[in-house]
Amino acid sequence: MALNILFIGGTGQISYPCVERAVAQGHAVSVYNRGKRESALPAGVKSIIGDLGGPEYAGLAKAKFDVVCQFIAFTPDQVARDIEVFTGHCGQYIFISSASVYEKPARHYVITEQTPAINPYWPYSQAKIDCENLLLAARGLDWTIVRPSHTVRTGLPIMMGDSDVMARRMLDGEPTIVAGDGRTPWTLTRSVDFAVPFIGLFGNKAALNEIFHITNDKAHIWDDIQKAIARLLGVEAKIVHVPTDTLIRYNPEWVGPLIGDKAWTAIFDNSKIKSVVGDFTCAQSLEEILAEPIQHLKQRLAMQRPPRGEFDALVDRICREQSALG
Structure with missing residues (x-):
């Protein structure tokens, strides 16, 4: 059944393939954003230009969309406004949260939706938890919460810092850092693969007022991920392993992305989403997972290689001092 869908966002890392998939499935799709991304929207998509905090935002309720997909709300005040705007004015409100909300470290090595949403390390995840709690308490709005894990399309998966700089370091034969011993399993999901079950949630009664994560079933260790990136770039990875506790002493801003996320094992049970949308x-x-990000990287590097800067100096220092320990 064709539905009237609104994407708030729609041209981002995860949302763009979801827009493409929704159009291919025959839905009427509108995209609300500032219209500043380079990606052209698929044919037939209606573009609505506006700002998330703009006065025109409340007018979206008048269209009575069947499904509203919120990809660019990151703070409780933004979700509180959505609850006010869309309650009674849409059939289903889908909030894109994050699998980084799950308890770190998880008490069981396989993460399910029953794993507590507790992340004392990362303000980003804490804000997403607060957003989720607002929806849990909402009345009169049928919602669905979706938690993607590390989803790739244009950017390369690294543990911290700028992925283009890390790739440039690989190409220049310079060392790159992996936190820990490099053997922690980590789950990577292509955005185009995420889109298939995500669209299956649209108008699905079994999805209303439920929480789902959507991820790959297979994980890869971080060393293999970094070696695969280097291999696809035609070079050899020169990995320096550094304890996570040491890294955050060099740069406290890495506490969130490392201790709050990537330093831990991330293996997910997807049986709940599969029970609702099918297998x-x-x-x-890794070659297939990384193919599109590598293509985007090469296009960016062809236009401009990232210059050396403070991040390079920090990585050089960490690698030099860690290697001096023998």
Whole structure:
């Protein structure tokens, strides 16, 4: 059944393939954003230009969309406004949260939706938890919360810092850092694979007032991820392993992305989402998972290589001092 869908966002890392998939499935799709991204929207998509905090935002309720997909709300005040705007004015409100909300470290090595949402390390995740709690308490709005994990399309998966700089370091034969011993399993999901089950939630009564994560079933260790990136770039990875506790002493801003996320094992049980939308598959090999991000990287590097700067100096210092320990 064709539905009237609104994407708030729609041209981002995860949302753009979801827009493409929704159009391919025959839905009427509108995208609300500032219209500043380079990606052209698929044919037939209605573009609505506006700001998330603009006075025109409340007018979206008049269209009575069947499904509203919120991809760019990151703070409780933004979700509180959505609850005010869309309650009674849409069939289903889908909030994109994050799998980083899950308890760190998880008490069981396989994460399910029953894993507590507790992250004392990362303000980003804490804000997402607060957003979720507002929806849990809302009345009169049928919501669905979706928690993506590390989802890739244009950017390369690294543990901290700028991925283009890390790739440039690889190409220049310079060392790169992996936190810990490099053997922690981590789950990567292509955005195009995420889109298939995500669209299956649209108008699905079994999805109303429920929380789902959508991820790959397979994980890869961080060393293999970094080696695969280097291999696809035609070079050899020169990995320096550094304890996480040491890294955050060099840069306290890494506490969130490391101790609050990537330093821990991330293996997910996707049985709940599959029970609602049916089975789905994701790319398994790193070569297939990384193919699109590598293509985007090469296009960016062809236009401009990132210059050396403070981040390079910090990485050089960490690698030099860690290697001096023998």
